[in-house]
Amino acid sequence: MATLRHICTLALCAAALVLAGCAGPRRVESSVNSYSTLTTLPSPPTYRFERLPSQQQHAAAFAPIEQLAEAALARVGLRRDDAHPRLIAQLGVEGGYATPRYWPYYGSYYGPASPYYGRWGWGLGYGGPWGWGWGMNWMMDAPPTLYHRRVSLVLRDAAGGQVVYETSALYEDVWTRDPDIYGVLFDQALSGFPQPPQGERTLRTDMQPAAKAAPKTAAEPAPAATK
Structure with a gap:
């Protein structure tokens, strides 16, 4: 019984640490690969997006990804101009999840012989068929879910078509x-x-927690008129 109480105490402490961590900034550490033949910012610093056939098929779902990329490109001095682009930009995104290849607390259900061992799950496109969520599994021998996120960007010269910039980030x-x-x-x-x-x-970036909306206070009823 004492051992059971000890385990429960450890579980509650772990839960408190997780909840406390969710309230503070979270560090996003990614592996970035970049290659460039540019020496200066292009003049004019304009570009347009070129969608791949699969991205055209799911245009509405892919639009939010373009918005995020457009904001990032603006922060480095590039401006979207579909009519007079100096560069052509191609985007790519990936997202999935898996159980880790190695987890020191594997039980038989999640061991190397298990069908769940090291299996990736993938989405098809952003904003449509994909669905995201989070959760906690309190099975003591179950491995955590490992999330995989990757973006890529290729910039080509609009006149000659040669690639001048290639980069990706994997998290x-x-x-x-x-x-x-x-x-x-x-x-x-x-x-x-x-x-x-x-x-x-x-590269490492600290993400601040999302701001919570202020609680709404119901209006008190006006006092009844006295005669």
């Missing part, structure tokens, strides 16, 4: 907050534009 962790996480990843992927360090690097 894998047990926590995520969509769609904000994609905006952070686009910012990280464009870090250092137009002359980022070539190749792979690790």
Whole structure:
């Protein structure tokens, strides 16, 4: 009985730590790969998006991703101009989840022989068929869910078609907050534009918790008139 009480106490302490962590900033650490032939900001610094066939098929669902990328591109000095672009921008996004390949507390249900071991689950497109959520599993031997998020961006010269900038950011962790996480990843992927360090690097960004709406107070009824 004492052992059971000890386990329950540890579980409650862990829950308190998780809830406390959710109230503070969360660190997004991603692996960024960037390659550039640009030496300065293009003149004029304009671009337009070019959608792949799959993105055209799900245009309404993909629009929020373009908005996040457009905001990140604006922060590095590029302006969207569909009529007079200097650059052509192609975007890519991925999202999925899996159980980790190694978890020191595996039970037989989640062990290497289990069908759940290391399996990825994927979405088809942003905002439509995808559905995101979060939760906690209190099974002591169950591994946490590992979330996979990746964005990519390719910039080509509009006149000649050659690629002048290629970058991507990959994030894998047990926590995520969509769609904000994609905006952070686009910012990280464009870090250092137009002359980022070539190749792979690790970037970290602290995400502030979402602001909570102020509670609404019901209006008190007016006092009845006295005669």
